[in-house]
Amino acid sequence: MSEIIVEKLRHVYSAGTPFEVAAIEDIDLTIPQGQLVGVIGHTGSGKSTFIQHLNALLSPSSGKIYCGGQDINESKLSRRDVKHQVGLVFQYPEYQLFEETVYKDIAFGPKNMKLSQEEIDQRVREAAGFVGVEEELFEKSPLELSGGQKRRIAIAGVIAMRPGVLILDEPTAGLDPLGCRQILDNICAYREKTGATVILVSHNMDDVARIAQRIIVFSHGRVVMDGSAGEVFSRAEELIAIGLDVPRATALAMALKKQGMALPDGIYTHEQLLAAVLENRGAGTC
Amino acid sequence: MLKDITLGQFFPGDTIAHRLDPRAKLLLVVLFIVALFQARGWVAYGILTLVVAVCMRVSHISGKNIFKGLKPMIFIIALTGVLNIFYTDGTPILPGWIITWEGIARAIQMVLRIVLLITGTFLLTYTTSPIALTDGLELLLNPLKKLRFPVHEMTIMMSMALRFIPTLIEETDKIMSAQKARGADFETGSLMERAKALLPVLVPLFVSAFRRADELAVAMESRCYHGGEGRTRMKQLIFAGRDYIALALGILLLAGIIGLKKLGL
Numbered sequence: 001m002s003e004i005i006v007e008k009l010r011h012v013y014s015a016g017t018p019f020e021v022a023a024i025e026d027i028d029l030t031i032p033q034g035q036l037v038g039v040i041g042h043t044g045s046g047k048s049t050f051i052q053h054l055n056a057l058l059s060p061s062s063g064k065i066y067c068g069g070q071d072i073n074e075s076k077l078s079r080r081d082v083k084h085q086v087g088l089v090f091q092y093p094e095y096q097l098f099e100e101t102v103y104k105d106i107a108f109g110p111k112n113m114k115l116s117q118e119e120i121d122q123r124v125r126e127a128a129g130f131v132g133v134e135e136e137l138f139e140k141s142p143l144e145l146s147g148g149q150k151r152r153i154a155i156a157g158v159i160a161m162r163p164g165v166l167i168l169d170e171p172t173a174g175l176d177p178l179g180c181r182q183i184l185d186n187i188c189a190y191r192e193k194t195g196a197t198v199i200l201v202s203h204n205m206d207d208v209a210r211i212a213q214r215i216i217v218f219s220h221g222r223v224v225m226d227g228s229a230g231e232v233f234s235r236a237e238e239l240i241a242i243g244l245d246v247p248r249a250t251a252l253a254m255a256l257k258k259q260g261m262a263l264p265d266g267i268y269t270h271e272q273l274l275a276a277v278l279e280n281r282g283a284g285t286c
Numbered sequence: 287m288l289k290d291i292t293l294g295q296f297f298p299g300d301t302i303a304h305r306l307d308p309r310a311k312l313l314l315v316v317l318f319i320v321a322l323f324q325a326r327g328w329v330a331y332g333i334l335t336l337v338v339a340v341c342m343r344v345s346h347i348s349g350k351n352i353f354k355g356l357k358p359m360i361f362i363i364a365l366t367g368v369l370n371i372f373y374t375d376g377t378p379i380l381p382g383w384i385i386t387w388e389g390i391a392r393a394i395q396m397v398l399r400i401v402l403l404i405t406g407t408f409l410l411t412y413t414t415s416p417i418a419l420t421d422g423l424e425l426l427l428n429p430l431k432k433l434r435f436p437v438h439e440m441t442i443m444m445s446m447a448l449r450f451i452p453t454l455i456e457e458t459d460k461i462m463s464a465q466k467a468r469g470a471d472f473e474t475g476s477l478m479e480r481a482k483a484l485l486p487v488l489v490p491l492f493v494s495a496f497r498r499a500d501e502l503a504v505a506m507e508s509r510c511y512h513g514g515e516g517r518t519r520m521k522q523l524i525f526a527g528r529d530y531i532a533l534a535l536g537i538l539l540l541a542g543i544i545g546l547k548k549l550g551l
Binding site: 016017052055057080083084087088089090093095096097098108109112113143157158161 | 350351460461463464465466467468469470471485486489490493494
């Protein structure tokens, strides 16, 4: 339905000036409908540039992007339509809240889609439900709420457009652990209910390891790894070499291996680590 | 889009124009502007154009960059040209026409004057970092302190404003992208609709500008900033030989142009 195909994508910033830089190069990817993809990379690795191409906010310097078989940069119309299909939540989305009330702010997206009043109302309530915002808050000003609530309202503003693909740039940055968990749970719930594709950009490897089915690693504008969490985190040394973190369980497994414990590669959850250590003890090497 | 604004942009480099003392460059621009307004004849305009061309060459600023900066002014420049063509008395180019030979000559000179004026000031901002520029300005205006004119406060406000232009532009870009992702449309519709469409950008922008101002004030106070009294500089500006030579050349240029005016060239 909304499978995303990226072909030979390249983007150059400030072309033709002394500040010219190729932000991303040679990106070839296919993201099937419904997949939960984690995108990781150091600051300036091009991941933000990449995700802004997926809903035609940026146009490629060369290369093509297809969403559901449609070339998204074909015309002005297709560039607008893709914004309804691919919802993008920016970093610190709470800084984009502007309406007088929470309700109106969530309704901004659906209103721009020129939906009927009932449809808008239904979508606002549904989106608020997904992120756990109670209806009592609807008439409050978004500026007087707590940081976590603001962020959830901002995410609801994008979810209310019912995008088939939901992209989130660092949705948990700056939140306390409880807030992080709630937001990730909300996102997973949205995906389960609607079958949407979710692309999650994050620095938090534990989050990515926990929920992503597939992990894409960016470095210096290129995709350097692409695979399941097990595959990617089994190359922990490489990840550390390009300036990234590994999940805590992976880091602990690496430390234990250095101490001489024989553990398999590709451990990224606490459960796996525990199982591997117990097995090891059963074998009597420790 | 918004990032293309070249207002007050600085192109880092290591040419003689970059190394000149900002005070010398400020004074040179003033001398140049005075000379520009003293120019009457073609010879004077020719010399000034040549001077600007040489300065562009020396400071490695391409014509393309200058043109980009001139773009927003194109309307004013064109209007000046057209008005001068039609409103100057003299000999008509064809019998019965309003357009006169004098009008065409004047139009060319006026357009040249504006273009040179803008280019001259661009050469200053393209080759001088905003910090150096405000530092230079503060030192040049220092005598005004005797008249209780708040020179330091004014220049620190200026450098802060300049410092935050790129930040605010970036922020505006980001907010615009975010609202576009929610289907906001800034490009179509009537003037009224477009003005309204800016609201979702302006509200968050103001909120964040106030937040930033607060944070900046706290950051400055916690580093014991207390105004200009007794403040020293890390980078002392020192007038070097090249600055004196540049200034001498500037004065020579002005004197030459005034001389040419007396000769009617």
